Amino acid sequence: MILNSSFLSLFALVALFTHLSSTLAFPSYNSLAGLSEREINEVVPQLPHVLPPSPPGPLEFNGTKLVNDREHPWKPLRKGDIRGPCPGLNTLASHGYLPRNGVATPTQIIQAVQEGFNMDHAVARGIVYTSHLVDGNLVTDLLSIGGKTKKTGQDPPPPAIVGGLNTHSVFEGDASMTRGDYFFGDNHSFNQTLFDQFVDYSNRFGGGFYNLTVAAELRHRRIEESIATNPQFDFTSPRFFGAYGESTFPYTFFVDGRITNRTHAGLDMINATLFFRDSKFPYDFWRPPAPTAGTGLLEIFSAYPTAAGRNIDGVNTFTPDPTSADFSNICLLYTNFVNRTVKGLYPDPKGVLRRNLIINLGYLYDAFQAGATNCPEQFPYGTL
Ligand code: HEM
Numbered sequence: 251m252i253l254n255s256s257f258l259s260l261f262a263l264v265a266l267f268t269h270l271s272s273t274l275a276f277p278s279y280n281s282l283a284g285l286s287e288r289e290i291n292e293v294v295p296q297l298p299h300v301l302p303p304s305p306p307g308p309l310e311f312n313g314t315k316l317v318n319d320r321e322h323p324w325k326p327l328r329k330g331d332i333r334g335p336c337p338g339l340n341t342l343a344s345h346g347y348l349p350r351n352g353v354a355t356p357t358q359i360i361q362a363v364q365e366g367f368n369m370d371h372a373v374a375r376g377i378v379y380t381s382h383l384v385d386g387n388l389v390t391d392l393l394s395i396g397g398k399t400k401k402t403g404q405d406p407p408p409p410a411i412v413g414g415l416n417t418h419s420v421f422e423g424d425a426s427m428t429r430g431d432y433f434f435g436d437n438h439s440f441n442q443t444l445f446d447q448f449v450d451y452s453n454r455f456g457g458g459f460y461n462l463t464v465a466a467e468l469r470h471r472r473i474e475e476s477i478a479t480n481p482q483f484d485f486t487s488p489r490f491f492g493a494y495g496e497s498t499f500p501y502t503f504f505v506d507g508r509i510t511n512r513t514h515a516g517l518d519m520i521n522a523t524l525f526f527r528d529s530k531f532p533y534d535f536w537r538p539p540a541p542t543a544g545t546g547l548l549e550i551f552s553a554y555p556t557a558a559g560r561n562i563d564g565v566n567t568f569t570p571d572p573t574s575a576d577f578s579n580i581c582l583l584y585t586n587f588v589n590r591t592v593k594g595l596y597p598d599p600k601g602v603l604r605r606n607l608i609i610n611l612g613y614l615y616d617a618f619q620a621g622a623t624n625c626p627e628q629f630p631y632g633t634l
Pocket residue numbers: 335336337338339359363367369373374377378381415416421422423424425426427428429492496497499500503504
């Protein structure tokens with residue numbers, strides 16, 4: 251009898267753990283992209299269903315101010331805190347402008363990049379909803395700023411379904427300045443070797459500062475390295491735009507707000523190390539003097555124009571992809587993202603997932619319209 255009942259409770263325990271582990275395999279911030287219909291049907295009922303709120307507005311006071319202040323002390327990571335490929339978001343989380351565990355809503359991220367770095371309102375909305383649509387959990391309205399991309403040894407690697415800002419080639423991508431390519435088993439940790447190259451380029455082309463001249467040289471260098479070493483190098487939209495945009499961010503956002511002519515002055519290496527390696531504001535750091543997008547993107551591209559494309563058959567087979575958006579067709583950035591990328595990740599969503607896709611796509615379109623020419627809205631999932 252005793253044996254039998256303990257067998258039964260053992261069975262119950264195993265069943266409970268099996269159930270728990272299938273639940274825990276999909277934390278509330280993990281993306282549902284790439285899951286089968288059966289998996290989605292299993293996971294979605296277990297998650298809180300959140301109606302995505304309208305995005306927050308721009309800053310009321312949009313000038314420079316001290317942001318490394320008493321209310322936002324840097325703190326070291328606790329067990330389980332998530333950090334990812336973006337030194338800007340990592341820093342905001344480590345100073346408490348974002349939840350310190352690294353899991354946030356789109357609203358919180360928009361507010362944090364505006365408050366902490368004075369990022370332009372439309373740009374912030376555009377980047378955040380783009381990221382959320384591919385990397386976030388559209389049912390719970392949560393997004394993690396990290397997550398681990400697992401190297402599987404498969405060739406090509408399967409689409410990342412682990413969530414966080416790591417969905418490969420969609421938002422996260424190759425030829426980063428201080429992170430390795432996905433092909434090399436990249437885990438999005440800071441890479442000291444690559445950062446040494448960042449410093450070397452800043453010394454050679456910027457007199458010890460990362461400015462627009464350095465950005466153009468280093469962007470070119472990182473693209474050449476990926477072409478020559480990564481057989482799966484992918485430099486098509488949206489990564490194409492992200493790569494040039496991010497090259498502007500260090501001198502745009504990491505330079506103290508009391509310094510004028512920032513593209514010229516550039517970022518010094520002590521402060522760069524704090525941001526990139528330690529997710530830390532410099533002591534007495536002030537945010538930029540006005541809302542700003544990355545300035546100089548076109549200059550960086552024009553210094554060494556590279557067509558959007560990919561290595562099609564091993565290293566050194568870089569081939570332009572004429573169907574990718576590029577600087578000559580910004581509208582296509584939006585259209586392909588919606589019609590191909592998002593639709594590819596979510597071919598046939600139902601219920602709350604479909605509703606929230608439609609709502610978030612609407613927020614993305616609003617942001618895109620605010621910054622660009624008239625580009626027709628796409629409705630891959632119809633309307634509500
Ligand atoms: C608005 C929300 C933002 C999101 C969702 C976001 C997300 C990302 C992601 C996914 C990457 C990795 C791309 C890659 O593979 O290289 C990245 C890179 C980067 N981000 Fe952000 N970011 C945001 C805002 C910012 C801000 C405000 C800053 C600066 C203050 C910043 C600075 C950077 C830099 C410098 C890189 C390049 C890192 C490198 O190449 O090594 N980001 N970001």
